[in-house]
Amino acid sequence: MALAFRGPTRVPVTLNVNGSVVKVLIEPRRTLLSVLREELGLTGSKRGCGRGQCGACTVIIDGETAYACLTLAIDCEGRQIRTVDGLAEGGRLHPVQEAFVAHDAYQCGFCTPGQVMSAVSLLEHNPHPSEAEIRHEMAGNLCRCGAYPNIVEAILAAAEEGEGHADD
């Protein structure tokens, strides 16, 4: 009787996270966020609300941002998942990360992984966003500390940095 509340048995799922392929054995009800954090130890993505309202868990799946707290891990098989934990390559920060540090685009930093991933995705889709486009695209990431003005500045600066690379 009591066991009625347990989900189906665990199932094997193969995930591609930050370029590494990992196999996990998980209950089908597991969110991607809980698997990233608890099974893979990738605690960069945060749980602020668990219901898609704050954006602290934002990851990029097949090139599009997603709330990891509202995504089932079993739905991610065969898809490319990118998280903040794998963003810096070879010890070198991503230009968005660099710009966040330079422009003080955070305070407590808890929303920052989600902000960074949303900003990375934004610039991948739109390398030269206007300020209004930045505000529109970033509106799904709450920052209770109110670092918003510097988040806008950082993304503008990272876009400019990207432009510099394009000219090389």
Place this chain on the structure above:
Amino acid sequence: MPTIKVTKVEFEGRIEEREVIVEEENVPRWDADAQLDVVGKPTPRVDGVVRVTGQAVYTHDVQRSGMLVGRFLRSPHPHARIQHIDSSKAEALRGVWLVWHRGQPPPIGRIDGRDLFAQELVYEGEEIALVVACDERVAEDALKLIEIEYETLPFAPDLDTAIGQDAPPVFAGGGGNVIDPDGDVYERGDLERGRQEADVVVDLTFTTPIASHCCLETHGSVAQWEGDRLTVWHSTQSVWGTRSSSAEVLDIPQDQVRAICRYVGGGFGSKWGAERYTLAAALAARETGRMVKVLLDRREEHLAAGYRPSSKQRVRIGARRDGTLTFLDHEAWVVTGAYGGGGSIIGGPAKDLYRCPNVRTVVWAVRANTDAGRAFRAPGYVEGTFALEGAMDTLAAELGMDPLDLRLQNYAEESPARGIPYTVKGLREAYESGAERIGWRDREQATPKDGPWRRGWGMASQIWGGGGGPPANAMVKLLSDGTVDVLAGVQDLGTGTWTVIAQVAAEELGLPIDDVRVVIGDTEPTPFGPGSGGSVTLASITPAVREAAHDAKRQLADLAAYMLELSDASPQAFDIAQGEIVYRDDPDKRIPFREVAAKMGNYMIVGRGARGPNPDDKALNTFGAQFAEVEVNVETGEVRVRKVVAAHANGRIVNPLTAASQVYGGVTMGLGFGTMEGRVIDKRTGLQMTANLEDYRIPTIMDVPAFDVAFVGPVDVEANSVGGKGLGEPPIIPPAAAIANAVADAIGARVFDLPITPDRVLTALKQAQEEA
């Protein structure tokens, strides 16, 4: 030599005289015009890279294989009695380690002077049972298997109900809902005389809602025992407070507790010592021999983690024809919850902002069937300033005066409440700077006649503490490769504490900031430091850091003197700058810091410093003024805040980069309080309708205005050896008031109730039309 001294200690607007042990500092003060290399320069955070890469370990991120997770079952009723509880099915669930509740209590069942699990539940969200299981999902499955029969009871879920006629008692045993019917009264002068002297009197009533902190990292603790020693990771504003309160509630010596919080995802006044979930985690960890984590989820965060109390405030102000205040009478009722305390400093601004001889403030704390209210960033002062500054604007209109002129007419050159001078004030400079930046004197007097949008301007003043004080300690260790550890028992809420400590140590030691490693947020390696509340952190800890660095430098100079064959030279004869120790009388005699350090081998220089006393008989305050420009749509009631100019006087700004961030954040939070935030409670059920981040609206990146931030006023050389004062809370104090005043300016009608939502704007317009 430490001495015992009676000194004024200030915390969140309350000033009391207390005996504290203080040491006189040896380090000379930095003058107003001191030439500094690191302090005062915009400096990216030293903890920045770990935050943007996701490497920073918050309490939420602490985990270990085999860790167990605890979850609370919470009351679904605002007021009920538990008739029967059966947890047998939950206990039988595979993966469940333990279930505790009133009928099956944990080894220690009391915290905050009351039972961990009460029989009479007095707010929605009160703890009923704890399940500890192998993971969160199993724990939540088990919660659903606990069977409870409730007897529901009448409830008073909000202020109006709680103080109304025939109010249901918050506790079934009765007792009034108003904690002290006499209220907390402050008086100076003769109110009656002030009334008689007044040519003009305003009498207005304002209300403010319950506001939730909404820290993005919810409250939580992780506990692990090693023998009889407990390590507790706690999302907190005070690691040392967590250590002492954990020891107290567990009845163990403090040396058996280590508290860690290197990174915290927001606090805003809501995260202090050991809480019910902390006790639960610690007890369950001891019981199971495992690490145990108990985090609140977002809904619990709204139900059981505190809030800014709602208020109803009646403000009466009288003035002579020239605007000189003759009396000020401020009455406030504040909801502090079922178990809330009786105190509130909502009358603080009315007491201490303006020169006025006859003042009375009264606060009645009121119980209601909600969880206990907590400090929330400038507690009381945000609400109190909204009412006071709204009334001042109405008074200015009655007198036909410019609102800024009315404030200047009543400018206090010394502390009105304490009758002593300030170290420095700077409010006049803030008024002048802010007015110039927004173009106050040239602002349009007429709003456009076409279209529905009306433009308006408003301003408000800010007073707060922020002077910090003893006790606060720091240690500096010089390592053999010439790098430095700075240890301090404080924590960084996101305000930039890591970085200002590194800056001050680097400045004093003449080292690049990259050679300084800061260790905070952990009681094990650090000496005592204060909790981060009341905007005290910077002004308390950075002077102690300076003193510790100075002490290390003196010892280093001794060694350098020996190495330079100047054994008779005193340590004061040497300067340390750019990584070199230089003999002042003969600058050719110099030796690199790293060379001295290398010769030390494993001999370690340890410098120690303690925060010295605050000046006697001087008031230490921070001041500021904010000016808002808004647009209001008279057809839809929509309010757009276009621009906020924030001018703040906080003495020396150690890091202009992070200081500006504090202002952006404070204004944004104040804008939320002014225009969108507020807990909605269904009067019929007594339940919260807004216990999430979508229905409880906080500002997004779309909502913030253009900012213009100015730091004004002199360096506060008398305040402490660094000359800076706290900036965490000041910026959130004026925004709601300034915006409300701007809305009134725009539409010619005042909204007295926060938040200023479209329906309230339209109602105010309609009332104004009917009156006209």
